[in-house]
Amino acid sequence: MVKDNKPRKIRLSANPTAEALADLRIGDIVYLDGTVYTAREGVYKRVLEDGIAMPMDLPADSAANFHCSPAATQHDDGSFDLGAVTATASFRFSKWIGPWLAASGAKLIIGKGGMSSKDYREHFVPHGAIYLTTVGYGTGALLGRGVKQVSNLHWKKELGLAQAMWVLDVENFGPFIVESDLDGNSLFERENARISASLDKVYEGTRPAVLKRFGETDDRSDEMI
Amino acid sequence: MINIELIQKTAESLMAKAAIEIPDDYLTGLQKAANDEDGDLSSFVLEAMLENYVAAKEDRRAMCGDTGCPRWYVKMGNEAQIDGGPIALEAALRRATANATKSVPLRPNRVHPLWRTDHDNNVGIGAPEIEYGFEPDGNWIDLVTVHKGGLFGTDYRMLFPSDGIEGIKRFYLDSLVAFGKRGLACQPAIIGIGLGGSKDSCMVLGKRAACLRMVGDRNPDPKIAALEDEFKELGNNIGMGAMGFVGKSMVIDCNIEVGYCHTGGMQMSVHAFCLSSRRAVARIYDDGRVEFRTDPAWFTDYQRRETVEW
Known part of the structure; x- marks a missing residue:
């Protein structure tokens, strides 16, 4: 809670070395250089469930998978108009993430809201991967500025613009915050634990609802994901 | 009679404004929060x-890459008449939504709930939502677009x-x-x-x-x-x-x-609402005047009326 305790800012390759990843601490601010690609449920299903070969050479082309659909359009001449870029919530992709890290060799998963530390320990740690979260979930214009060009768009016809695989050449692309480290620690879980410690006091003077609901919890240290 | 092309053109501008320009009242509130945050x-x-x-x-680019689910609130003064009637109005708002999705660009978020069909233009069954309200006086129509997270x-x-x-x-x-x-x-x-x-x-x-x-x-x-x-x-x-x-x-x-x-x-x-609280408003009069603003001014005394008669 001290304002002069500013987070570190770090430039990182989208194909990072193990040493560079080991140097990162949760809460660090990261800006990326290199190539990133978008892949979410559409791509995961197609590759992991339907067994269709990936249209890119991964991780050689890129080790950074962005959970994202850009606000972008492709013109009739094939050129692109890319405006803002914002991540989508990653916890929904939990069931695919282990097989995906194995298949793609991704070292950086970028998205909104992170995943659970259980996912990090079971899937990320064995593959030497970490999770970067976008900031505020609305710095779409800043991220858009970091995209130098759309170098390819795969599976537009098969998956539609929102689910297609966008390949983005980026420079000083960020900010992102390091949400998980190589040991599988989660920044969000650390913050949640700190906040939960004083929630009882906040709830003083409130009362549980007369009519209950199935599946309801009164343990507010629980997470929703 | 309010010109239908003017309605569509104004609606397209509103789509861009909502996606790109943070409303002043919200920005002021956010700046205060930033100052207080420790x-x-x-x-x-x-x-x-x-x-x-x-x-x-x-850059004239959207504030957020998830441009939400664009929706429309339409309010009409009691004397307002629209060129082509309500059907033409709805068609104009659907066209404006589709056109702006390409021109801004916005993310084509809207898909069929089961088949995940994406028209790549934010238009489909029940999309965008269009809701209506009325006011006792006036020969104008208010168009409000809100890009609400979904x-x-x-x-x-x-x-x-x-x-x-x-x-x-x-x-x-x-x-x-x-x-x-x-x-x-x-x-x-x-x-x-x-x-x-x-x-x-x-x-x-x-x-x-x-x-x-x-x-x-x-x-x-x-x-x-x-x-x-x-x-x-x-x-x-x-x-x-x-x-x-x-x-x-x-x-x-x-x-x-x-x-x-x-x-x-x-x-x-x-x-x-979200960190960017995206909304934009315009009033279009039957003499062709258009006034842009950020205050929807939706909740008037008439909207909150309690009595039988007004």
């Missing part, structure tokens, strides 16, 4: 957001008179804490609360409270206005800030709207 990570997030809004305006931060609960204010507070806190974790609600935001009505109208009231009122305005019922102040304070004292990090900026403002309900019940809905 959590290190939350502070960083708010500063990055403020920088982002400048970049969006300079996934997190909203909840409904059937409460009862015996739950009282303590129960209302509990459900309010539950909604903020649950969706605030990991920042799923994209806080800080304007929080709208609907009280009463029936389940559907309670949701409508709460959503409109979040999307169609300005930061700083207050419900005309002084006791509800006092609750709005109290709830804003309560939300900012949870200990949580932007992205669910330790901090104190959750609620830029809290707006409450009420509707008469069943004598045994006290329906409640909570809605978080």
Whole structure:
């Protein structure tokens, strides 16, 4: 809670070395250089469930998978108009993430809201991967500025613009915050634990609802994901 | 007679404005929150957001890559007549939504719920939503577009008179804490609360409270206005800030709207608009004048009327 305790800012390759990843601490601010690609449920299903070969050479082309659909359009001449870029919530992709890290060799998963530390320990740690979260979930214009060009768009016809695989050449692309480290620690879980410690006091003077609901919890240290 | 091409052209401008330009009232509220915030990570997030809004305006690109689910609120003065009638109006708003999705560009978010069909233009069955209101006088039409996030931060609960204010507070806190974790609600935001009505109208009231009122305005019922102040304070004292990090900026403002309900019940809905609170408004007159503004001015005395006659 001290304002002069500013987070570190770090430039990182989208194909990072193990040493560079080991140097990162949760809460660090990261800006990326290199190539990133978008892949979410559409791509995961197609590759992991339907067994269709990936249209890119991964991780050689890129080790950074962005959970994202850009606000972008492709013109009739094939050129692109890319405006803002914002991540989508990653916890929904939990069931695919282990097989995906194995298949793609991704070292950086970028998205909104992170995943659970259980996912990090079971899937990320064995593959030497970490999770970067976008900031505020609305710095779409800043991220858009970091995209130098759309170098390819795969599976537009098969998956539609929102689910297609966008390949983005980026420079000083960020900010992102390091949400998980190589040991599988989660920044969000650390913050949640700190906040939960004083929630009882906040709830003083409130009362549980007369009519209950199935599946309801009164343990507010629980997470929703 | 209000010209239909003018309606479509204005609607297209509104789509771009809502996506790109942060409303002034909200920006002022957010700047204040950024000044008050002392959590290190939350502070960083708010500063990055403020920088982002400048970049969006300079580059004329959307503030957020998830441009939400565009929707329309249309209000007509009683004397307004539209060239081609309501069918032409709806077609114009659907065309404007589709055209702006390509020209801004916006993310084509809207898909079929089961078949995931995407028309790549934010238009489909029931999309965009178009809601209507009327005012006693005037030969104008107000177009309001809101680009509301579509996934997190909203909840409904059937409460009862015996739950009282303590129960209302509990459900309010539950909604903020649950969706605030990991920042799923994209806080800080304007929080709208609907009280009463029936389940559907309670949701409508709460959503409109979040999307169609300005930061700083207050419900005309002084006791509800006092609750709005109290709830804003309560939300900012949870200990949580932007992205669910330790901090104190959750609620830029809290707006409450009420509707008469069943004598045994006290329906409640909570809605978080998002960090960018995207809305844009224009009034089009039958003489061809167009006035852009950011205040939807939706909740007039007429919209909140209690009497049989007006």
